[in-house]
Amino acid sequence: MMIDRLRQETRKEHRKIEAMLDLMSPALDQNRYLKILRNFHAAMVPLEAALEDRCPEPYRPLWQGRQKARRLEADLAWFGQAAPRNPPADVCLPPLSSASLWLGAIYVVEGSTLGGQVICRHLEKHFGWAEGRGYSYFSGYGEQTAERWRQVKLALEGDDLDGNLMVKGAHHTFDYIYCCLRVGL
Numbered sequence: 001m002m003i004d005r006l007r008q009e010t011r012k013e014h015r016k017i018e019a020m021l022d023l024m025s026p027a028l029d030q031n032r033y034l035k036i037l038r039n040f041h042a043a044m045v046p047l048e049a050a051l052e053d054r055c056p057e058p059y060r061p062l063w064q065g066r067q068k069a070r071r072l073e074a075d076l077a078w079f080g081q082a083a084p085r086n087p088p089a090d091v092c093l094p095p096l097s098s099a100s101l102w103l104g105a106i107y108v109v110e111g112s113t114l115g116g117q118v119i120c121r122h123l124e125k126h127f128g129w130a131e132g133r134g135y136s137y138f139s140g141y142g143e144q145t146a147e148r149w150r151q152v153k154l155a156l157e158g159d160d161l162d163g164n165l166m167v168k169g170a171h172h173t174f175d176y177i178y179c180c181l182r183v184g185l
Contacts, residue, residue, distance in 0.1 A: 002156045002163055006107050009167050013174035020182060023119050028126060034081055035184055040137065041072040042084045043180030046093060047173075051105060054096035059103070062155050066110065066148070071137040078134045091179045094172035100162040103155060104169020108177065110152045113140030 021036055022028065048067045055063045073083040096102045116138035123135045132139050141148045156166065 002161075002166060003107075003153050005163060006104070006156070006167060006170055010108070010170045010174055013171065013178065017174065017178050017181065018115075020178070020185065024122050026126070030079075030127070032185070033123075033127075034076070034079055036181070037072055037076050037079075037137070038081070038084050039181045039183060039185065041069060041076065042086060042183075043177050044069040044072060046086070047105075047109070047176065050093050050096055051102065051109070054102055056099040056102055059099065059106075059155065062151060063106070066106075068137055071139075075134050075137050091176060094169060094176050096169070098162070098165055099158075099160075100165035101169035101172075103158075103161065104166040104171075105173040106152060107156060107166065107170050108173040110149060113145050114149060116140045117145060 023033075023036065048069050051063065052067070076083045094101070094105050096105060117140060119138045120132075120135055123129055123138070127134075129135060
């Protein structure tokens with residue numbers, strides 16, 4: 001299955017981002033959390049715009065309603081923070097020139113919604129937050145998260161897709177996100 005291959009072949013990049021963010025740390029403070037939100041926002045606004053622009057027509061229904069950068073804006077606004085608009089100047093968006101590359105990027109972006117569920121519970125317990133205020137980005141799609149992830153997994157198994165390009169798209173997307181997030185952390 002393609003999903004298993006993507007998990008295995010991008011495990012290193014995934015762990016690298018998790019370790020850098022360290023969102024599950026008992027030492028996480030609000031200032032660091034706000035830096036993480038700002039950096040996520042700077043990464044996601046241009047990435048979501050590129051995903052929208054380059055979305056292959058058959059995947060329009062899959063992509064619809066998956067944009068979450070506005071949740072980052074709401075989270076930052078809840079803390080009275082402005083949302084940055086641009087990623088670091090030296091960071092290039094991942095290539096999205098084929099359906100397979102595009103789906104590799106979607107694997108990364110949408111896969112994060114699963115881990116976000118765990119992060120939400122930690123933030124609620126750690127900071128005493130509730131109702132998604134200040135952490136709506138990590139809430140994914142709430143009770144719809146598992147179903148929305150199932151839809152992505154089905155799309156990744158398409159017969160006319162190139163698995164090597166999907167892995168390449170995922171690698172490039174993880175690298176892009178890592179480079180955006182590392183700034184100022």
